[in-house]
Amino acid sequence: MRSRKVLPRLISLAIFIALEIASLQLLSHNAQLQRIWLSRSAHGFMGAVWGSTQRVQGFFRLSKTNRELSLENAALLKELTETREALRRAHTDSLGTGLRQESGFVIIPAEVVKMSRGSQHNYLILNRGYEDGIQEKSGIITRNGVVGMIDAVSAHHAYAFSFQHADISISARLGLEGGTGLLVWDGSGNRGAILKEIPLQYKYNPGDTIYTSGHSLLFPPDIPLGVAGESRIINGATNEISVTLFQDFSAIRYVSVVHNTAFDEIEEFVQ
Amino acid sequence: MKKSGFWLIYIILLVAQLLLSTYANFTPYVMVTLLPVMVLCMPIRMHTILAMVIAFASGLSVDLLSEGLLGLNALALVPVAFARNAIIRLIFGRELFAREEDFSIHRNGFGKVLVALVLSVALFLAIYIWADGAGTRPLLFNAIRFGASLVASTLLSLLVVNLLAPDSR
Numbered sequence: 001m002r003s004r005k006v007l008p009r010l011i012s013l014a015i016f017i018a019l020e021i022a023s024l025q026l027l028s029h030n031a032q033l034q035r036i037w038l039s040r041s042a043h044g045f046m047g048a049v050w051g052s053t054q055r056v057q058g059f060f061r062l063s064k065t066n067r068e069l070s071l072e073n074a075a076l077l078k079e080l081t082e083t084r085e086a087l088r089r090a091h092t093d094s095l096g097t098g099l100r101q102e103s104g105f106v107i108i109p110a111e112v113v114k115m116s117r118g119s120q121h122n123y124l125i126l127n128r129g130y131e132d133g134i135q136e137k138s139g140i141i142t143r144n145g146v147v148g149m150i151d152a153v154s155a156h157h158a159y160a161f162s163f164q165h166a167d168i169s170i171s172a173r174l175g176l177e178g179g180t181g182l183l184v185w186d187g188s189g190n191r192g193a194i195l196k197e198i199p200l201q202y203k204y205n206p207g208d209t210i211y212t213s214g215h216s217l218l219f220p221p222d223i224p225l226g227v228a229g230e231s232r233i234i235n236g237a238t239n240e241i242s243v244t245l246f247q248d249f250s251a252i253r254y255v256s257v258v259h260n261t262a263f264d265e266i267e268e269f270v271q
Numbered sequence: 272m273k274k275s276g277f278w279l280i281y282i283i284l285l286v287a288q289l290l291l292s293t294y295a296n297f298t299p300y301v302m303v304t305l306l307p308v309m310v311l312c313m314p315i316r317m318h319t320i321l322a323m324v325i326a327f328a329s330g331l332s333v334d335l336l337s338e339g340l341l342g343l344n345a346l347a348l349v350p351v352a353f354a355r356n357a358i359i360r361l362i363f364g365r366e367l368f369a370r371e372e373d374f375s376i377h378r379n380g381f382g383k384v385l386v387a388l389v390l391s392v393a394l395f396l397a398i399y400i401w402a403d404g405a406g407t408r409p410l411l412f413n414a415i416r417f418g419a420s421l422v423a424s425t426l427l428s429l430l431v432v433n434l435l436a437p438d439s440r
Contacts, residue, residue, distance in 0.1 A: 011320065012320055015320050015323060016323055019327045019345070019349045020346060020350070022327070022345075023327070023330075023346035026331075026334075026341045027340060027342035029341075030342065031340045033407065034405050036405070037406050037407075
């Protein structure tokens with residue numbers, strides 16, 4: 001019944017549009033001013049339509065673009081780590097010690113599929129497992145710093161402790177050549193952390209950058225983590241510095257898993 | 272009035288419109304048109320598609336035979352025909368369609384007929400002035416032209432509406 005009413009209306013609408021187009025055609029063929037005006041309007045309309053179409057297409061391509069950027073990011077991070085390693089070796093050689101540090105990191109891009117942020121023991125689940133090359137005792141980083149560390153791995157997923165976990169600490173350095181201490185989550189907020197156990201003799205200024213020290217085996221050295229803020233002296237022996245992290249934990253999706261290829265060898269040696 | 276009577280008056284008014292378009296160009300601020308009232312008063316049983324085709328042909332004939340731009344009256348008049356049923360339904364109610372009865376001042380009141388006329392003339396003039404100006408005329412000029420033409424055309428339409436929609440029809 002309803003289609004009986006809709007069809008004649010559609011036909012009327014089609015004929016209305018056809019007659020209006022015919023009128024516009026006649027108008028544009030017989031008047032220069034109207035021709036220019038119609039042409040300009042048509043171009044404006046086409047531009048708006050194509051612009052909107054491109055925006056919609058771009059929106060639906062975002063997921064693919066993000067994955068591509070994640071892969072590119074991981075490749076760049078790998079290159080950066082290798083370059084830093086080469087620079088350090090060159091620096092060590094220039095000191096004339098004759099010693100070489102032979103450690104490298106495998107970097108695998110991944111996506112966070114689940115993440116908790118509401119407790120004191122937060123975790124992440126990544127969409128990559130051992131079939132993708134992920135191993136336990138690997139670190140998780142982004143271009144903004146450290147995110148967590150892998151604790152358990154299945155075929156296609158990995159479970160990780162978030163940096164926002166009460167039991168997690170990261171070896172961090174104050175500046176590129178300053179004192180080394182432990183960076184822990186401050187227990188609240190998305191960007192707050194505390195750098196502990198910095199010996200008093202190491203001077204710093206609020207605003208100095210905090211880097212990974214490279215002592216933990218899990219993370220490459222010299223990854224910028226955040227900036228130092230206020231400090232207080234603990235037991236008259238060490239400084240405790242508040243840190244504002246670069247990484248906003250409320251906006252994590254694409255990460256890189258880093259695994260130290262020399263981890264097992266060093267662990268075995270230590271034991 | 273029989274249908275043939277209506278169409279005879281319609282053709283006479285079309286000729287009158289031709290004369291108005293050709294000779295009644297006293298000022299660029301005012302254009303007088305009878306075309307919207309002619310379309311609005313077409314028999315209520317007439318299908319919208321046929322009304323649009325007749326409106327297109329009427330507009331085109333005025334454009335061809337007067338000194339106007341070819342397609343301009345047709346462009347502005349077809350939307351009046353397309354919106355005719357909606358205007359009648361809005362102003363006079365659905366009963367006219369159920370009874371298949373044409374409206375008139377005597378049966379439906381002067382006020383309602385006036386509002387229907389104003390709506391159809393305003394729709395016609397809005398498109399006509401917009402397309403005629405082609406984006407080159409200032410808004411104030413278009414607004415004054417629209418207002419003055421609306422008043423003049425509505426008054427003239429009120430004079431002929433009784434010819435097109437008499438009580439006896």
